[in-house]
Amino acid sequence: MVLILGAGLAGLSAAFHLDDRDVLVVERENEVGGLCRSIREQGFTFDYTGHLLHLRDADIRQWIEGLMPGAFAHLERSAWIHSHDVLTPYPFQVNTSNLPLAVRLECLTGFIETLRHPERRAIPVPDAVSVEPGLPHLAVAPPPAEGEPNFLDWIHDSFGAGFAQHFFVPYNGKLWRRDLAQVTGDWVSWSIPRPELSDVLRGAITGSDKAFGYNPQFLYPAAGGIDHLPRALAAALPADRIRLDTSVVSLDAGARRATFAGGETHDAETILTSIPLPTLARMTTDLPDALRDTAAELSHVSIRAVNLGVRGEAAHADAQWIYVPEPRLPFHRVGLPAALTPAMAPPGHHALVAEIAYLPDDEPGAEAHLQQTIDGLLELGLLRSPDDIVHTRVVDIPEAYVVFDSARRRALPELFRWYVQRRVVPMGRYGSWDYTSMEDSLRHGRSVAGWIREPTS
Ligand SMILES: Cc1cc2nc3c(=O)[nH]c(=O)nc-3n(C[C@H](O)[C@H](O)[C@H](O)COP(=O)(O)OP(=O)(O)OC[C@H]3O[C@@H](n4cnc5c(N)ncnc54)[C@H](O)[C@@H]3O)c2cc1C
Numbered sequence: 337m338v339l340i341l342g343a344g345l346a347g348l349s350a351a352f353h354l355d356d357r358d359v360l361v362v363e364r365e366n367e368v369g370g371l372c373r374s375i376r377e378q379g380f381t382f383d384y385t386g387h388l389l390h391l392r393d394a395d396i397r398q399w400i401e402g403l404m405p406g407a408f409a410h411l412e413r414s415a416w417i418h419s420h421d422v423l424t425p426y427p428f429q430v431n432t433s434n435l436p437l438a439v440r441l442e443c444l445t446g447f448i449e450t451l452r453h454p455e456r457r458a459i460p461v462p463d464a465v466s467v468e469p470g471l472p473h474l475a476v477a478p479p480p481a482e483g484e485p486n487f488l489d490w491i492h493d494s495f496g497a498g499f500a501q502h503f504f505v506p507y508n509g510k511l512w513r514r515d516l517a518q519v520t521g522d523w524v525s526w527s528i529p530r531p532e533l534s535d536v537l538r539g540a541i542t543g544s545d546k547a548f549g550y551n552p553q554f555l556y557p558a559a560g561g562i563d564h565l566p567r568a569l570a571a572a573l574p575a576d577r578i579r580l581d582t583s584v585v586s587l588d589a590g591a592r593r594a595t596f597a598g599g600e601t602h603d604a605e606t607i608l609t610s611i612p613l614p615t616l617a618r619m620t621t622d623l624p625d626a627l628r629d630t631a632a633e634l635s636h637v638s639i640r641a642v643n644l645g646v647r648g649e650a651a652h653a654d655a656q657w658i659y660v661p662e663p664r665l666p667f668h669r670v671g672l673p674a675a676l677t678p679a680m681a682p683p684g685h686h687a688l689v690a691e692i693a694y695l696p697d698d699e700p701g702a703e704a705h706l707q708q709t710i711d712g713l714l715e716l717g718l719l720r721s722p723d724d725i726v727h728t729r730v731v732d733i734p735e736a737y738v739v740f741d742s743a744r745r746r747a748l749p750e751l752f753r754w755y756v757q758r759r760v761v762p763m764g765r766y767g768s769w770d771y772t773s774m775e776d777s778l779r780h781g782r783s784v785a786g787w788i789r790e791p792t793s
Pocket of ligand 1: 345363
């Protein structure tokens, strides 16, 4: 029997791909989906902040579109940045033409300066190595060597001092809530487009006419709510394979025995887990103390989403989300979900979703964040009056972003190896303690199922 801890996308995908096996998925919530759930209140639909589906793997795309025929709207990105009192299209580095001349010049001269040091742009982060053949998602780069550029170096070497000062450092500082020199260079540098000089110059004069970045097109359920995806996956499974309202409270990895709240125990041949790795380490009774200490060094950032239902049309009718690098404003991003599909808000209304990153031991509390958000949205002109707010829902995502630092690169291989040797396989965004997408979690579930079938592949 295969026991799957967590009915997020990774757990559901693993169960789907093991449909001929004896499988049980246990989930602590009263519904499936994990981070891909949606809240529906007073005609508004709020995801756990914007969840846009990018399906690059042809097999996964065929599988998901086959499972939900005609369900998805195919959308073009309309993302913006609010900076120096103007809106510029995303990505910032090829769209500075709306900005004040002095800012444009600083960005351009800084970028040109980086081209004089191509050797700095070329220093690679070592390749990530998986601890187990057949489980490509359990891959981590070796601990950083002397001289390896950190994320702050990477920003300066790739974009120069002007872009760093006017966008990358303030934006990422708000998101990561720490000195960016503590973030390692393997943090999703792939997702930040590094343009050519001609693109930067064109962007400073006329703006860009090219699609840059990893997400210019995406899918979103036309009926509104990303939870349509996990619900469709769960509906494809026999009902008795998923047990909701069942919290796993401890794990004996050597015996492959999970204990549920209430004391019931469950033994399995293989356990797949998408429980956040530091939580799993705390609940694993036979984990050696040294590994427990290592796991305790893993860090994360939490997100508070201030969801507002608002009367009237949105101030920027087509904007789907807006990045906000300015340090004086509490949020780093504002989503406008009704621009994805009108089904997200009642007629004559729209929604605003402000995302605020915080550290658990350093936050002012939800009430303060709500008030700061309303003030900030009024200042940006995204909210015309507090009287237009007809619904408020503040949602916390405690472990939202895994911090990429040297502790992570030291800890993960040892932890992964220890669990996999006992046939307890971490997977998903928080099981593998990674920065991954919905598609990645679907892929993790699929590859873990493949590994169970053919352990040496
Ligand atoms: C703010 C934010 C925005 C994002 N936006 C996007 C986006 O636009 N596009 C995109 O592709 N991806 C996005 N993602 C990433 C995406 O949400 C995740 O990659 C994916 O949903 C993770 O699925 P999972 O199954 O790996 O983990 P989870 O969704 O975390 O599932 C884990 C499950 O385990 C359950 N669980 C935990 N502990 C226990 C326990 N003790 N006992 C039983 N069950 C337990 C949880 O309740 C949960 O259901 C975003 C993430 C965040 C934080």
